Amino acid sequence: MLNKKSVDDIQAAGKRVLVRCDFNVPLKDGKITDENRLVAALPTIKKLIADGAKVILCSHLGKPKGEPKPELSLAPVAARLTELLGQEVKFAADAEVVGANAKAAVEAMKNGEEFSKDLASLCDIFVNDAFGTAHRAHCSNVGVSSLVDTAVVGYLMQKEIDFLGNAVENPERPFVAILGGAKVADKLSVINNLLEKCDTLIIGGGMAYTFLKAKGYEVGESLVDDEKIDYCKEMMEKAEKLGKKLLLPVDSTIAAAFPSPIDAEIEVESVPSNAIPADKMGLDIGPKTAELFASEVKSAKTVVWNGPMGVFENPILAKGTIAVAKSLAETDATTIIGGGDSAAAVNTLGFGDKMSHISTGGGASLEFLEGKELPGVAAANDK
Numbered sequence: 001m002l003n004k005k006s007v008d009d010i011q012a013a014g015k016r017v018l019v020r021c022d023f024n025v026p027l028k029d030g031k032i033t034d035e036n037r038l039v040a041a042l043p044t045i046k047k048l049i050a051d052g053a054k055v056i057l058c059s060h061l062g063k064p065k066g067e068p069k070p071e072l073s074l075a076p077v078a079a080r081l082t083e084l085l086g087q088e089v090k091f092a093a094d095a096e097v098v099g100a101n102a103k104a105a106v107e108a109m110k111n112g113e114e115f116s117k118d119l120a121s122l123c124d125i126f127v128n129d130a131f132g133t134a135h136r137a138h139c140s141n142v143g144v145s146s147l148v149d150t151a152v153v154g155y156l157m158q159k160e161i162d163f164l165g166n167a168v169e170n171p172e173r174p175f176v177a178i179l180g181g182a183k184v185a186d187k188l189s190v191i192n193n194l195l196e197k198c199d200t201l202i203i204g205g206g207m208a209y210t211f212l213k214a215k216g217y218e219v220g221e222s223l224v225d226d227e228k229i230d231y232c233k234e235m236m237e238k239a240e241k242l243g244k245k246l247l248l249p250v251d252s253t254i255a256a257a258f259p260s261p262i263d264a265e266i267e268v269e270s271v272p273s274n275a276i277p278a279d280k281m282g283l284d285i286g287p288k289t290a291e292l293f294a295s296e297v298k299s300a301k302t303v304v305w306n307g308p309m310g311v312f313e314n315p316i317l318a319k320g321t322i323a324v325a326k327s328l329a330e331t332d333a334t335t336i337i338g339g340g341d342s343a344a345a346v347n348t349l350g351f352g353d354k355m356s357h358i359s360t361g362g363g364a365s366l367e368f369l370e371g372k373e374l375p376g377v378a379a380a381n382d383k
């Protein structure tokens with residue numbers, strides 16, 4: 001075996017680190033059509049960021065043959081990396097590979113190490129109680145933790161880890177996971193991971209229509225991510241193979257158009273999921289589905305919920321979300337609400353104190369449910 005030093009063997013804190021990546025991704029009309037290479041590069045990039053390095057990324061893209069070609073710019077890569085990393089990746093546009101812009105951008109890079117040191121100089125012991133940022137490696141969590149002798153978690157962080165961790169790793173069964181919200185693409189890893197851990201996975205909200213289309217249903221003008229249809233098929237097959245229940249809406253509340261403004265009066269009707277007219281869109285789960293989901297919650301011992309069942313900002317389209325919230329409020333099961341919209345919905349409906357735990361972290365709770373290690377948590381000392 002080759003015995004080469006790796007990023008694990010260097011002291012990168014405060015240093016300028018140039019990383020030669022392979023970001024040669026397929027592009028169509030300026031959009032990345034396969035981001036495998038970006039995702040595969042993340043561990044190294046994240047490690048260097050966590051170490052407090054000034055990270056400079058470079059790559060080729062396509063075959064420019066020595067000439068700058070705008071259609072082969074790495075700008076879309078920088079934009080997508082910004083999303084994947086949750087922090088800005090600046091794109092240095094220059095006519096040459098190392099031009100004035102690249103040099104100036106490196107010059108201007110802040111020294112994370114210094115900020116971390118400043119923070120660490122204030123204390124003898126560091127307590128991290130910010131779960132909402134635990135999925136990001138920042139100076140004020142990971143950086144400072146690495147520079148003090150004692151870095152521990154606070155009670156809120158502990159509570160979040162206990163509830164979410166137990167639910168995913170050691171749930172009292174049956175364990176029902178409910179996912180909703182707009183897009184399948186935002187929750188690919190959550191669906192995949194929860195399917196393995198739960199007994200029943202319930203899918204509502206806008207993301208359900210990509211699943212329904214994958215089943216061959218007409219979904220009309222409903223929100224659909226055509227690129228994720230195969231993924232949905234895969235997940236349905238996976239559920240079957242694992243013997244897990246995967247519940248989709250059996251009926252939908254539909255309208256002719258998305259309400260504008262979002263809380264506008266809107267004319268709706270409810271139809272079976274396989275009978276959505278081609279010129280209508282599904283904007284909430286229907287009443288039969290609300291009943292089906294609620295009865296599944298009733299027989300559960302652990303319930304995790306993330307994402308609304310419909311366009312809950314509109315009272316006429318909030319009925320499915322309210323029904324699910326109510327079913328969680330009425331059960332004795334352990335009920336855990338992932339942050340974001342579902343937390344807001346539960347609180348505004350007045351069901352907040354009926355839940356076992358409402359997470360304070362939207363992105364962080366999602367990453368937890370994806371089974372990822374949160375850098376802000378990992379940075380604390382082990383017992």
Ligand code: AMP
Pocket residue numbers: 180181182183186205206207223282283284307308309310311312313340341
């Ligand atoms: P997310 O940010 O993914 O949790 O999604 C929340 C948003 O999804 C809310 O603003 C809802 O209005 C929206 N949403 C839920 N169901 C639907 C639907 N059937 N069609 C369009 N948007 C929806």
